[in-house]
Amino acid sequence: xxxxIVLVDVAEGTPEDRVEALVxxxxxxxxxxxxxxxxxxxxxxxxxxxNAGVAIVARFATPEDLRTYIAHPAHQAVVADLLEPISxxxxxxxxxxx
Amino acid sequence: xxxxIVLVDVAEGTPEDRVEALVxxxxxxxxxxxxxxxxxxxxxxxxxxxNAGVAIVARFATPEDLRTYIAHPAHQAVVADLLEPISxxxxxxxxxxx
Numbered sequence: 001x002x003x004x005i006v007l008v009d010v011a012e013g014t015p016e017d018r019v020e021a022l023v024x025x026x027x028x029x030x031x032x033x034x035x036x037x038x039x040x041x042x043x044x045x046x047x048x049x050x051n052a053g054v055a056i057v058a059r060f061a062t063p064e065d066l067r068t069y070i071a072h073p074a075h076q077a078v079v080a081d082l083l084e085p086i087s088x089x090x091x092x093x094x095x096x097x098x
Numbered sequence: 099x100x101x102x103i104v105l106v107d108v109a110e111g112t113p114e115d116r117v118e119a120l121v122x123x124x125x126x127x128x129x130x131x132x133x134x135x136x137x138x139x140x141x142x143x144x145x146x147x148x149n150a151g152v153a154i155v156a157r158f159a160t161p162e163d164l165r166t167y168i169a170h171p172a173h174q175a176v177v178a179d180l181l182e183p184i185s186x187x188x189x190x191x192x193x194x195x196x
Contacts, residue, residue, distance in 0.1 A: 002143060005153055007105050007189040042193025045100060047161050052191040055103055057155070063145050091105040091189045093150040095140025 001097035010053030014086045025078040032074040035065035059097050099195035108151030112184045123176040130172040133163035
């Protein structure tokens with residue numbers, strides 16, 4: 001089991017509805033991609049300057065399931081249509097799930 | 099309860115022992131900072147190019163506990179002595195803990 005974490009920096013001045021559309025698009029993925037083990041999407045609480053805007057914490061049973069998720073058309077569409085237009089940068093990692 | 103996530107980009111060519119020293123230093127913090135609710139430190143599995151090198155996923159009961167952690171001398175020392183010298187950038191977020 002592995003944990004896939006993505007922190008998404010959201011461009012300054014991005015309209016609220018564009019961020020909410022991204023969160024909704026991400027939260028709709030587990031219903032479309034059965035390889036997802038668990039999937040949490042959270043918005044920054046605003047406790048510090050310079051934070052990322054959105055976090056994805058997902059768990060997959062195997063690296064193959066992760067690759068299926070990443071290549072899945074539904075995921076690709078959310079990244080291309082909802083995430084990339086509002087995100088200047090993001091950091092990603094996969095770590096062993098405790 | 100909130101989840102504090104930090105993804106640490108590790109500079110290319112950083113010696114293995116410097117990364118392991120950072121992980122060990124981070125994992126020693128819960129014993130020194132009682133405000134930490136839970137604390138997971140993971141190293142990237144190497145499944146994709148361009149990933150961050152280290153992830154911290156910590157939980158705190160309140161924002162005040164998080165601030166105590168961030169300001170704590172033990173945390174400050176790990177950041178200054180072990181993290182900053184090997185990390186060109188990092189992204190951070192705090193989200194509601196599910």
